[in-house]
Amino acid sequence: MTKSLAEDIREKLGSCTATERRAALALLANYPVLGLGTVAQFASAAGVSSPTILRFAARMGFSTYAALQTRLRTELEDQLKSPLAKGPESAAEPGVLDFADIACTNISDTFRQLPRTELEAVVALLGDEKRTLYLLGGRFTDALARYMAAHLRILRGRVVHVAGQEGNWRDYLVDMGRKDVLIVFDIRRYQSDLARLSVAAANLGVTIVLVTDSWLSPIASVATHVLPARVSVPSPWDSSAALMVIAETLIAGVTAADPERSKRRISMLEVYRDDDDPKRRSGRTGEVPPKDLADPQA
Amino acid sequence: MTKSLAEDIREKLGSCTATERRAALALLANYPVLGLGTVAQFASAAGVSSPTILRFAARMGFSTYAALQTRLRTELEDQLKSPLAKGPESAAEPGVLDFADIACTNISDTFRQLPRTELEAVVALLGDEKRTLYLLGGRFTDALARYMAAHLRILRGRVVHVAGQEGNWRDYLVDMGRKDVLIVFDIRRYQSDLARLSVAAANLGVTIVLVTDSWLSPIASVATHVLPARVSVPSPWDSSAALMVIAETLIAGVTAADPERSKRRISMLEVYRDDDDPKRRSGRTGEVPPKDLADPQA
DNA sequence: CGCGCCCTGTTCCATTTATTACAGAATTGC
DNA sequence: GCAATTCTGTAATAAATGGAACAGGGCGCG
Structure with missing residues (x-):
């Protein structure tokens, strides 16, 4: 998979017959779209007959035309996912900067494809204090569930982080009802235990919000959003x-949805805070500006 | 035709039924490849039935599924032909996009200012298995400490997440020594309890790595990095x-620093995994690509 | 110059695929 | 809590597609 099918075709071009070559060139001319349609379309675009297309596919090493299409699609998918996978030039240092850049690209892409309406619907759901919120995450994403719960718990009541072993999860289920919401984080190497709980919750009529990767956790089949x-x-x-930015966006949304409540609750909880540094140290970088949580700026 | 079908879908999402929405989201999640295959593939990837896909297509205004595919293909063609035709995703709504954009900018800025040498030094520190690693976070950043610990614990031994109440933290102190490392996450509304532990650790000769905001937590005065x-x-x-991306960069760095060990440990732990979905569902988009952790690619 | 081979297109068939009809399930409104 | 309506999956159907056998034609070789 390291080299593009296009290169492959160019190499094997010599061993092609005349009309097959026309097919190959037509495909290369508008790669890969031409190969994604039907054989007949491909054929007429290349000015040859359908069987020639099939023979061409066979010569390229595909046992069936569908196989070629699959190859084309996966290749395209990879390419679209990481726009940096241009030519075969491997950047000398794939080091630190790349990582951050790609993480940024991920976030941009994620939000470009996230429908606003979905976000709004979820925000409305999370802001509704009549619903109990349950948050659940996997091996690594549990941290996100925790992070989100920590914030939501300040903004509203009835926030539950489903923690601990799977065995204990069932205990949470008994309290879940039709009006409640389960927020699940699940990315690949999807965990079947999360799916089990989600399905059980779905059967109870719980509204399920799934935050996942672009391949969609199987939980998607029972999720509302x-x-x-x-x-x-x-x-x-x-x-x-990107998951974290989604979580933060939701948190910000809930905060802004009912600014009065947010302000009130935040400042109330501020009173209880004892972990703030009592003796502000003197002259650090300019001023140390603690964001005034009691006065939302957006 | 001037606007992408993706936008169209996002707009009409509100008038979709629940399952249709799932189809739409699945398509948007990996656009446009998913729409280029068969209906059955699309359906199983979205976790719905075939007719739902057809109904979805109909609601989007296509009389037939083939029409949708054609639209997708021509759109893709145009896009590939003129690489300058960037998505017309203009700032329609300032709210949500701003948040993601600014988060991205934050990450970029963060890494622009992070000295590579610092990163490398910390990676070397974290990779050294002779040192015990302690991770600690604040109210919200505890999730990050947890997240990082979960990864590091796989890559190496002797990783401790300092959890629970401050009172219990002292118990960890007794084990800390000159060779050990304490990684602290602390951002504004800096917590004095974190500072107390850090100072105590510093007095024991522990190397302290601080991940903080740009105004620097007071812990900076006792931190090594x-x-x-x-x-x-x-x-x-x-x-x-941005903190999370830093954490992930460090994790990736440690993984790459000793690929042999990483590979060995990851695959060893894979054996113990029982939470993987045993019955891989059949025909997803291309393949559901579980990143092969046992075979690092970078 | 004529024979034979390989290539190419046409036609047909079998398979897969999109599509429709229907019935059950869920949900909304009263 | 019940009924009407909408929604969603199952199953059967019809269309379109890929694939295979077949026949005509161009080309080189003898």
Whole structure:
């Protein structure tokens, strides 16, 4: 998979017959779109007959035309996902800057494809204090559930972080009802335990919000709202940065949805804070500007 | 035809039924490739039935599924022909896009200012298995400490997440020594409890790595390495996205620093995994690509 | 110059695929 | 809580597609 099918075609061009070559050239001319339609379309665009297209596909090493199409599609998918996978030029240093850049691209792409209406619907859901909110995450994404819960708990009551072992999760289920909301974070190497809980919750009529990767966790099939994010980075691990920005966007949305309540609750909780540094230290970088949580600026 | 079908879908999303919406989201999640295959593939990838896909296509104004595919193909063709035809995703709505954009800018800025040498030094520190790693976070950043710990624990031994109440933290102190490392996440509304632990650790000769915001937590004065990040976003809350990318960069760095060990440990732990979906569902988009953790690609 | 081979297109068939009809399930409104 | 309506999946149908066999034609070789 390291080299594009286009290159492959160019190489094998010599071993093609005359009309097959026309087919190949037509495909290369508008690659890969031409190969994504039907054989007949391909054939007429190349000015040859259908069987020639099939023979061409066979010569390229595909046992069936569908196989060629699949190859084309996956290739296109990869290419669209990481716009940096241009030619075969491998950047000398795939190091640190790339990683951050790609994480940024992921976030941009994620939000470009996230429908606003979905976000708004979820924000409305999360802002509704009559619904109990349950947050759940996987091996790594549990941290996100926790992070989001920590914020939401300040903004509203009835926020539950489903933590601990799967065995204990069932205990949460008994309290879930039709009006409640389960927010699940699940990215690839999808965890079947999360799916189990989600399905059980769905059967209870719980509204399920799924934050996942662009391949969609199987939980999508029982979810009411799905927020997919880009997670691929040049590392064996996936990046949850985009997931986190989604979480933060939702938090910001809930905060802004009812500014009065947010302000009130935030300042109330400020009173209880004891972990703030009591003795502000003197002359650091300019001023240390603690964001005044009691006075939302947006 | 001037606007992308993707936008169209996003607009009409409101008038969709629940399952149709899932189809739409699945398509948007990996646009446009998913729409180029067969209906059955689309359906299973979206977790709905075939007729739903057809109904979705109909609601989008296509009399037939083939019409939708044609539209997708021509659009793709145009896009590939003129690479300058950037998505017309203008700033329709300032609210949501701003947030994501600014989060991106934060990340870029953060890494522009992070000295590579610092990163490398910290990576070397974290990769050294002779040192015990302690991770600690604040109210919100505890999730990051947890996230990072979850990864590091796979890559190496002797990783401790300092959790729970401050009172219990002292128990960790007794084990800390001159060779050990404490990674602290602390952003504004800096927490004095974190500072107390850090100072105590510093007095024991522990190497302290601080991940903080650009105004620098007071812990900076006792830290060996400081990694500052941009956290401001248009919300009363701060964004930890840049912190997370820093964490992920470090994780990726440690993974790449000793690929042999990483590979070995990851695959060893894979064996113990029981939470993977045993029955991979059949015909997803191309393939559901679970990143092969046992075979790092970078 | 004529024979034979390989290539190419036409036609047909089998398979896959999109599509429609229907019935069950869920949900909304009263 | 019940009924009407909408929605969604199952199953059957019809169309379109890919694939295979077949026949005509161009080309080189003897």
